[in-house]
Amino acid sequence: MQLTTFEGHTAAELGRSAAPQDDYSPYKTIRRNGAVVPFEPVKISIAMTKAFLAVVGAQGATSASIRDKVASLTESVVSSLMRRKPEGGAIHIEEIQDQVELALMRFGEHDVARAYVLYREQRSQERAARGEALHQITINVIRKNGNKLPLDIARLRATIESACKGLAETDADAILSETLKNIYDGVPEEEVNKSSILAARSLIEKDPAYNYVTSRLLLNNIRLEILGEAVSQEEMAERYASYFPAFIKKGIEAELLDEKLAEYDLKKLGAALKAERDEQFGYLGLQTLFDRYFLHVDGTRIEMPQAFYMRVAMGLALNEVNREERAIEFYNVLSTFDFMSSTPTLFNSGTRRSQLSSCYLTTIADDLDGIYEGIKENALLSKFAGGLGNDWTPVRAMGSHIKGTNGKSQGVVPFLKVVNDTAVAVNQGGKRKGAVCAYLETWHADIEEFLELRKNTGDDRRRTHDMNTANWIPDLFMKRVMEGADWTLFSPSECPDLHELFGQAFEKRYTEYEAKAARGELKVVKKVPALSLWRKILTMLFETGHPWITFKDPCNIRSPQQHMGVVHSSNLCTEITLNTNEDEIAVCNLGSVNLVNHLKDGKLDSDKLKRTITTAMRMLDNVVDINFYPVKKARNSNLKHRPVGMGIMGFQDCLHTLRIAYGSDAAVEFADESMELVAYHAYWASSEMAQERGRYPSYKGSLWDRGILPHDSINLLAAERGGYVEVDRTERLDWNALRERIKTYGMRNSNCLAIAPTATIANIIGVSASIEPTFQNLFVKSNLSGEFTVTNEYLVRDLKALGLWDEVMVADLKYFDGSLGRIDRVPQNLKELYATAFEVEPKWLVDAASRRQKWIDQAQSLNLYMAGASGKKLDELYKHAWVRGLKTTYYLRTLAASNAEKSTGRGGELNAVPVSGGVTAYQSAPTTAPAQVEENLPATDAKFCSIDNPDCEACQ
Template identity: 30%
Template sequence: MAKRYRVIKRDGESAALDIAKIRKVIQWAAEGLDINPIELESNLEIHFRNNMTTGEIHETVIETSLRLTSIEEPDWRILAARLKLVDFYKRVHMARGIPYEYRYPSYCQTVKDFVAKGIYTPVLLEKYADKDLHKAGQFLQQDYDYDYDFAGISLLIKRYMLEYENQVIEMPQEALLTIALLIEQNQPQEIRLQRVRDTYSMLARRKISLATPILINLRKPNGNLSSCFITAFDDDTNSIFHTFEQVGQISSGGGGVGVSISRIRSQGARIRNSLGRAGGVVPNIRVVNDIALYFNQGGKRAGAVTVALDSWHLDMEDFLELQTENGDQRRKAYDVFPQVVVSDRFMRAVEHSEDWYLFDPHEIRSKYQYELADLWGEEFETALDHLYTEVDEGHIELFEKVNAKDLYKQIMKVQIESGMPYISFKDTINRANPNKHIGIIPCTNLCVESFSVVKPTRIGPQRFENGSIHRDVEPGLVHTCNLVSLNLANLEDDEFSSVCETAVRILDNCIDITDVPVAEGQRHNELLRTIGVGLMGLADYLARRDIPYIGATDAVDKLAEEFAYHCTSASCKLAEERGGYPLFAGSDWSQGLILSRDRSWFAEHATLDWDTLFDRIAKYGIRNSHITAIAPNTSSSIVQGCTASILPIFSKFYIDNNSNGNVPIVPPYIKEKLWHYQESKHIDQKIIVDLVARLQKYVDTGISMELLFNLNKNITAKDIYETHMDAWKKGCKAIYYTRSIQKNSNIASVKDECLSCAG
């Protein structure tokens, strides 16, 4: 006879609940999973008690499923997710005020209701007739919801599903289908719904992961879809305050901001010929810090800003003290993400322990009429040689001589304490810049994977004219980029071409429909059409093919070439359909270069038909000036059910303690491929550098490369230093976090990632 428990229903009425009903739900949730439901039932009896509510029973079943999750039986976490969805569907129906059915309601009616409530943009009803929405509704497949594990579905609901009157009112497949409709809204009528179906399928089957701004904002009216922005201060009051405004506008729209501050005169520099009056970069950084805190993106999180300073700047040593615990707290900025921009010349000086000079950019600009921050490569080295001579002859007033290696040791010391500053290799980045004809790349974005030409806006003084206040403005360029990532864990080898084509089209379409928060970003979008297709789940891709992460460089070479080839080919195809980006003429692309390399390099090193692609680009151009960028994807990989980015896993199994309780996290193929998953904390980080360098050959923008040093393994400062030097010499463009596991610990802690780049 089935055991009975006494419960109290939500309406307060007492009733008997038969265990058979619980068993029926569990049997449904366990369908297709490699688990034994009887094991769950035997564990449940321990936790049941008399007078439990139905909600308490449901939560107990979920919690027990999570406790049963292990490397040997990972599918319990999927069962827990399905049980969570049962309750979630009920709550959404209640929030909408419609009768509960164990299926999605009419999609067409949902869109109309959501537009009326202001949840969805009215563009949906302007672009699509009822018959289109009814047909699109047939694409929606509820079964895709059941592929998520508990961590993934919980994060998806909490962070990405839209709310109305403080209640989540949207369901996952509705969100993805609506995004697909809006992404493809401007496609030709005869193929539009076909494109919608393709895009929805890629998103729903988790082949493509959208960055956070697209996933959150695209259904909303006037949403920003761009993840990454970079702006730059110019060294005058009008520009400084304009840049503050840009940072605020971008932060309020959900974007992560990179700010180059290298043009700002140093502390103690001259103002109107009076020496010692300038406050330097630190006061400006503190304002940026407070702006990031103020514009907290709807209370969900503070704005996220990386502030970048060139290694020759006279304020460098103060810059490195921004987040240390000691010193004057009035000169601290704990909520920004510092970034040091280094040249080849500096790295050679570090390597050979040579002298290095720090300068005030204002003095150099005033005396010699060039902007050090605008120089790289040979031009920078020529300028530096000239300045060193001027120092020797006593012509430069403000400078400091330091030992380059000692300065780098200070950088490393701060990194061990906080994981930062990030390091960006300016010459490597600019050698690969396809748009050298219009300017330079001063630094990277917040996650160091996305960057392009940036120019500060120059603003003239106010004047009163014809009853109004006017000022002349020379518009700059604010790097603006949209991101997606291919989920390698779910891709088959024969899907690569079609998935890359869809990913590039998604991002190019987003450029045309996004509401960019700053005008200079809109200008950048229109002129350069920068996008960033990335990768995630590389550790899963390798494990699934029985390839250990250590020793995967040949496999990664092949993968990286396919990735670059198909994404570049897709952008060329769009150029044939829609035209190339407006500043194509004069670019590397127009001069017969791909990835800043000519045909001969590909003939020697590559295996695919690059020669034909060169001919196509010569004929049609390229749609997007930058195409690929690999973001960190730490949080979105949880939603996607894969490992983050292209890095090895941190741990084969761990418990994430969050608002959803103790949630187990395991890689997707851990049960079958346990020994092919290798943990980063047990890997020599030079192997990571080598693998990233292999990828970087085929990634035209950057890669979020985190380094993790396990100090329990007798890692020394020399090991960290040599790994950094290795990254520079092998052509990596930047180092994201330099993380460390302290002795007698198994935890590596740093600031939260930038959610804007998560994708």
């Protein structure tokens, strides 16, 4: 390409006029010889202009059209480079040119891209002919102490080879070559390590083994930052023991750690640390811990991975008699990834402000003092890292009489706007966004406007774009929908007792209020066809992803604590079902068993599961006493009932290991069998603690006390509902023995089980989240720690065995959004086994959840996936969920009936593509909405919570 003149301008002049004019001083460019020069976007513009002129010529277009195209392309390239290094840094010339090539292809400039590729190749051959090589200048490295030393390539190679040790299919030379491209004279020592990390990270899509190579290289950088020198993995076995007491001391001096930790035998605990467990981490898990969990002083980390788990364990063992032994026991289940505490516990255990609970549920009173007290409580709870569920049903509806002013109420919605903005303003300890979900019962007269809170149209003062909403649906409404009857809306100020009733008592009182309304005795009343309201609920769910559909009656009828009050809502993630009132804020402490770690010889190892769960339940029970409670009502409630929520994760990993397709009867059976085992051991462990520590104070009169176990309560639901219950009742274990034990010793905890989303803790240990099916077999995950390539290791293993794992397969998986369905050379049995979430009929998810719900005393975060959503499909799915006895559902995640045409990329990666509403869809092209949606659901650009959305509490 020559520097062609064009209407009186040179390519250089055109390029300069098109280049962005921002300040790029924090950025540098690494030339091929290792020299570092200023980063100049104008040179990108010049190169692109040359490419255009080489194709179109001086007569082919106007200078204005070229300038506009080059400006847009340059901006795209620069933005992409800046996203990769938001804080500045050095960028290799080859990476810049790769991004130029990619941008040309994405913008559809295929001929220009071809000319650019040929030009690059020509220049490469010319350099080779001249004998030019990388790093012809001497590269000096600046160590942390300020000393300058020549780059020790042999040592760098040894470090990379050590990271690759034991991992077949990895190429240390490829990582080394890519690393050397990105370093320069005067490079800091830690930047050399970062360069090797990025080099290994770029190869993860080729083989999942590079995930562990990248993690091990990151460990080198972590050790350098924390220990102040390069220390090998082999040396850490000895080094951990001496480092650990110093870490505790430093944390206490920095006023980060509780001074009580110094009372432990730190030498004994340091000796118990297992350095080899550092190598269990994948890159995503370790980077997440490093970015968000490890303690730091003035931005510098002080906490190594095994010290992190021991610190959490020590914080949970503070009140134990034999503290050291219990801390080691807790450490072992955490550091082996058999069980993982929830994020607030990992953040704060052992610190001076140990807020360890995940969920808070509140009921808002129907007066200004009560409303703003509730909003204040939201702020205090959110400040210390808790997800919130608010019950807003008691607040009077729009148009209701206000006795104190003789005026009319504005209803619930204006206050929810304040709740929304409070969640934005008060984030969770500065570590993740504040998050809240508002619940409203379906008979509330404001329900229709409540359904529209997340719409992007209408009066923005009556919209809440940053909070979640959920519909708390009584069984009577669902019966009216099934039977095509009418439904009546009321204001709670005229029928306050409906809020406190459920089952047949609710039905009786509700029909009495309908009779009063017919006689004209109520002022705020509206009658609508139940089916019309149901369709609007589904329409809003489709358009906005909200409100979530949750069922009031099974949550209450099957609640062990129905003698103490009413479950008025669930929590932020719909798995907690605890009583709330004006005097009690429900609190739940969470953690999850890694199910796949308990498989042995093709089945679950019941003995190991029992050991893990017994320890895990003790850890969760300890949280109740150790926890810092931001508000008094939460403390009183938690000590009175002592609820905990142990869940599971790695369910999909189990199915892959057992060669069971998610969409199958075998998977439903495994869901039943696995949850029965978990429930049996959890309830047994709580009863054992009751024998040791005493029953929870409100035990008397509970379903436990009455000899009714969670799966027995299905009979109560069927009796109250009078039909519409289709739940399998199979039992495999000796539940009579457990009944006798509970009869003798009672229970330590009012509630024991709840399946949370586990998004971040599953990332940390490298398993599938919660009970989720595989999202995609190859995709880019975006969270608060950045973007990470994720591959399905089980699939890669199987494809390798068949000789099918190659670059073409990687490209095909990218093109087809991580799905095998349209890749002809993949056998049908693998397509079924590795079907992605949107390829599994959602009824299988509901049926598996129904089997789990049988055993669970609370609920589960159940996301539903649907490809080609329609009103008919949504109607059938949610009715099916109700009949199957589910207590709650969570996000509805959909794919459209058709996908946009994909552009061709140059070996690129899957990209996070922004769509409407600020949501991120992890596909190589945007999804379009269906042309027509059945059953009165309009076509729309759906705005659902994406998978691993960094703005979503549930995804974190």
